[in-house]
Amino acid sequence: MWTLVMYVGQVLKDLLKLPRPLSPPVVKLERRVDAEYGLPSTHAMAATAIAFTVLYSAPARIQFEFEVGLVMAVTFSSLVCLSRIYTGMHSVLDVICGVFISSTILLFTYPYWDTIDHYQLTSALSPAFGIGVPLLLSYTYPALDHYSTTRGDTTTILGAWAGCCVGYWFNVQTGETFEPKDPLPVPLPAVTASGLALGTTRFVLGVLALVGTRQLMKSASLRVLYWFYEVQKSDVNARRRKEIEVPYKFVTYTSVGLVNSILVNRAFMCMGLL
Structure with a gap:
């Protein structure tokens, strides 16, 4: 869900091309993304998607008070949304639109989460789909008339998802999913x-x-x-070229996703840390 809402949000930014709040009167506390457009706020989208995906998925796995989880989800997503206004990166409209878009995506996809999860973990086509689709989306990302970090950031997200998607599929095929030994849902462990x-x-x-x-x-x-591509290492702008930025970020973060989903947990098992 994080990957989906982030891709939708990043693409909408570069299609709508609505600017961030002017400075002044807003004092911007972040400068790295000045070249990016503003609407919708992808931070607001991600915070909403992560918090409420966990909230609605967790009861099948962990025993907890739903009301407490709801308060935590609302608090987390609200703080992230308010922080984007406080740092001068987004207007109130940017944040509201981000929350609305993310909530709409959650609403329409929620009935199919189990089906998607089952396909991802069991289908023989899952690895090809998991690598091919995000790679295609990275290369077909909307082009701008100036350089922006949105394409690179989106490729990073898609690559991480691709690696995790293939990694979790591999774990199921090899019979090692690191699931709790007790029947689900399990009680929260004592601190x-x-x-x-x-x-x-x-x-x-x-x-x-x-x-x-x-x-x-x-x-x-x-x-x-x-x-x-016969590029000099001293060329500081070479990484911004599409033919270099997309493959290097995709390969890098696909590898990160694979290590995260396959190797790290197995290393923990060998070290007795699970």
Whole structure:
């Protein structure tokens, strides 16, 4: 759902081409995305999609008070939305439209979540679909008359989804899905010092594995692409070229998704951290 709403939001930005709030009167606290358009707010879309997808998916897996989860989802998504206004990156209209679009996507896709999940994990065509569709979407992303980070960011998201999609399919085919041994839904575990230490260790090792994968694959893919297109390493703008930006980001983050979904959990098993 994160990938879907982000792709829709990024494409809408570059099709509608509505500017971000003017500065002044707004004081912008972020400058990296000045070249991007404003409507809709993809942060608002992502926060809404993530919070409420988890809220509506979790009861089948974890026992918790739905009302408490609803308060947490509303709080999280609201804080993200308000932060985009506070930092001067979006107007109130941008945020409202983002929440509305994301909510609409959730509403219309919710009845099919289980079907999509089953197809992704069991179909023999899932790997081809999982790699081919996001790669096609990355290359056919709407072109602008100036460079913007939206194409690269969208390719990053699509690549991460592609890697995870194939990785989770591979886990099911090999019979290792890392599911709880107890029947679902399982009760929430008690918060203990040992549990926190175990979770922190997994988090730190996981981050190191993913960051290391990112750096390795980014360096290797750029080296190959620079050689293939006969680009000098000193050319600082070469990474902005579509024929370089799309494949290097897609390969890099597909690899990150694969490591996240396949190798990291298996490493945790070998280390006794699961």
